[in-house]
Amino acid sequence: MAKTSNLYVRIEPALKEQAEQILDALGIAPSSAINMFYKQIVMQRGLPFEVKIPQHVPLDMNAATQDEIDQILEHGYQDMLHGRTRPADEVFADIRKDYNL
Numbered sequence: 001m002a003k004t005s006n007l008y009v010r011i012e013p014a015l016k017e018q019a020e021q022i023l024d025a026l027g028i029a030p031s032s033a034i035n036m037f038y039k040q041i042v043m044q045r046g047l048p049f050e051v052k053i054p055q056h057v058p059l060d061m062n063a064a065t066q067d068e069i070d071q072i073l074e075h076g077y078q079d080m081l082h083g084r085t086r087p088a089d090e091v092f093a094d095i096r097k098d099y100n101l
Contacts, residue, residue, distance in 0.1 A: 007034065 023033050040048035
């Protein structure tokens with residue numbers, strides 16, 4: 001077996017659990033996933049994905065105040081009244097395009 005080195009990291013417990021459930025479903029050990037990530041960093045000569053602030057940050061409805069929720073609903077209602085709407089199939093097509101689905 002090749003020589004190995006230890007890597008110690010701190011990570012949020014909930015994030016770790018979610019990621020490990022996905023890796024388990026894929027049949028990949030966490031150490032293998034980290035090894036793959038590091039290999040991609042070397043191959044790409046940087047992070048193997050784009051790191052940027054999203055244009056639209058989704059609102060966490062659990063953290064929103066009642067005033068924020070009311071404001072969003074009122075804005076949507078006014079859009080509907082003034083015909084500022086789009087067919088659902090167009091919206092979903094845009095979402096798929098934006099997220100490369």
